[in-house]
Amino acid sequence: VSPPKPPSAWPGITALVLVVMALGGWALWYLLKPDPCQNKYSSVLFSYCAAIPEGWEGGSQLAAEGNLDQFSPPAEDAATFVRVQDISPSATTDTYAQDFRTNQEADGLSPSRMEAVEIDGEQALAWDVTVPSEDGETLRLREVVVVREDGGWRITLAATDQTYQDARIAFEEMLDSWHWK
Numbered sequence: 333v334s335p336p337k338p339p340s341a342w343p344g345i346t347a348l349v350l351v352v353m354a355l356g357g358w359a360l361w362y363l364l365k366p367d368p369c370q371n372k373y374s375s376v377l378f379s380y381c382a383a384i385p386e387g388w389e390g391g392s393q394l395a396a397e398g399n400l401d402q403f404s405p406p407a408e409d410a411a412t413f414v415r416v417q418d419i420s421p422s423a424t425t426d427t428y429a430q431d432f433r434t435n436q437e438a439d440g441l442s443p444s445r446m447e448a449v450e451i452d453g454e455q456a457l458a459w460d461v462t463v464p465s466e467d468g469e470t471l472r473l474r475e476v477v478v479v480r481e482d483g484g485w486r487i488t489l490a491a492t493d494q495t496y497q498d499a500r501i502a503f504e505e506m507l508d509s510w511h512w513k
Contacts, residue, residue, distance in 0.1 A: 368511040375401050378416050379482055383509035385502035410491035410499035419484040428484045429457040429477045436461060452510045454478055472496040474503060
């Protein structure tokens with residue numbers, strides 16, 4: 333009886349080569365993938381980046397009443413504010429939005445109907461509010477809120493009645509370019 337023939341090494345070698353090629357391909361893709369925040373404003377306070385409307389200025393601000401990012405056109409007749417606050421671990425976007433709207437109503441404001449919007453793949457809620465000012469000028473707000481693992485996000489556009497439509501277009505473009513980091 334002749335001794336059994338040893339098994340071929342080729343299946344093991346082929347499997348090893350395929351694993352190395354797959355890992356190499358993944359590493360190459362990971363190193364060469366485009367940076368979603370390239371050429372965008374990247375917040376130093378919060379975990380996002382976005383394309384800020386052309387000509388608008390601003391950035392991160394540390395303030396006693398709370399840290400925020402603020403952007404506005406040179407004429408300063410519109411501004412966008414980004415805030416993140418600590419919230420209850422059980423809070424959802426719906427409950428956070430409803431609490432915020434309840435506070436606005438308690439202040440005598442009348443928020444519009446809420447609508448679902450998407451920010452970089454996450455569901456947010458948005459609505460409009462008109463705020464009369466003491467000098468007779470009307471201020472219009474676009475509120476967008478979303479709850480994430482790092483807190484309750486509030487992204488607000490504030491503009492005069494005359495500049496709201498143009499500012500709203502720029503605001504929506506900024507939200508379309510938004511990327512969570």
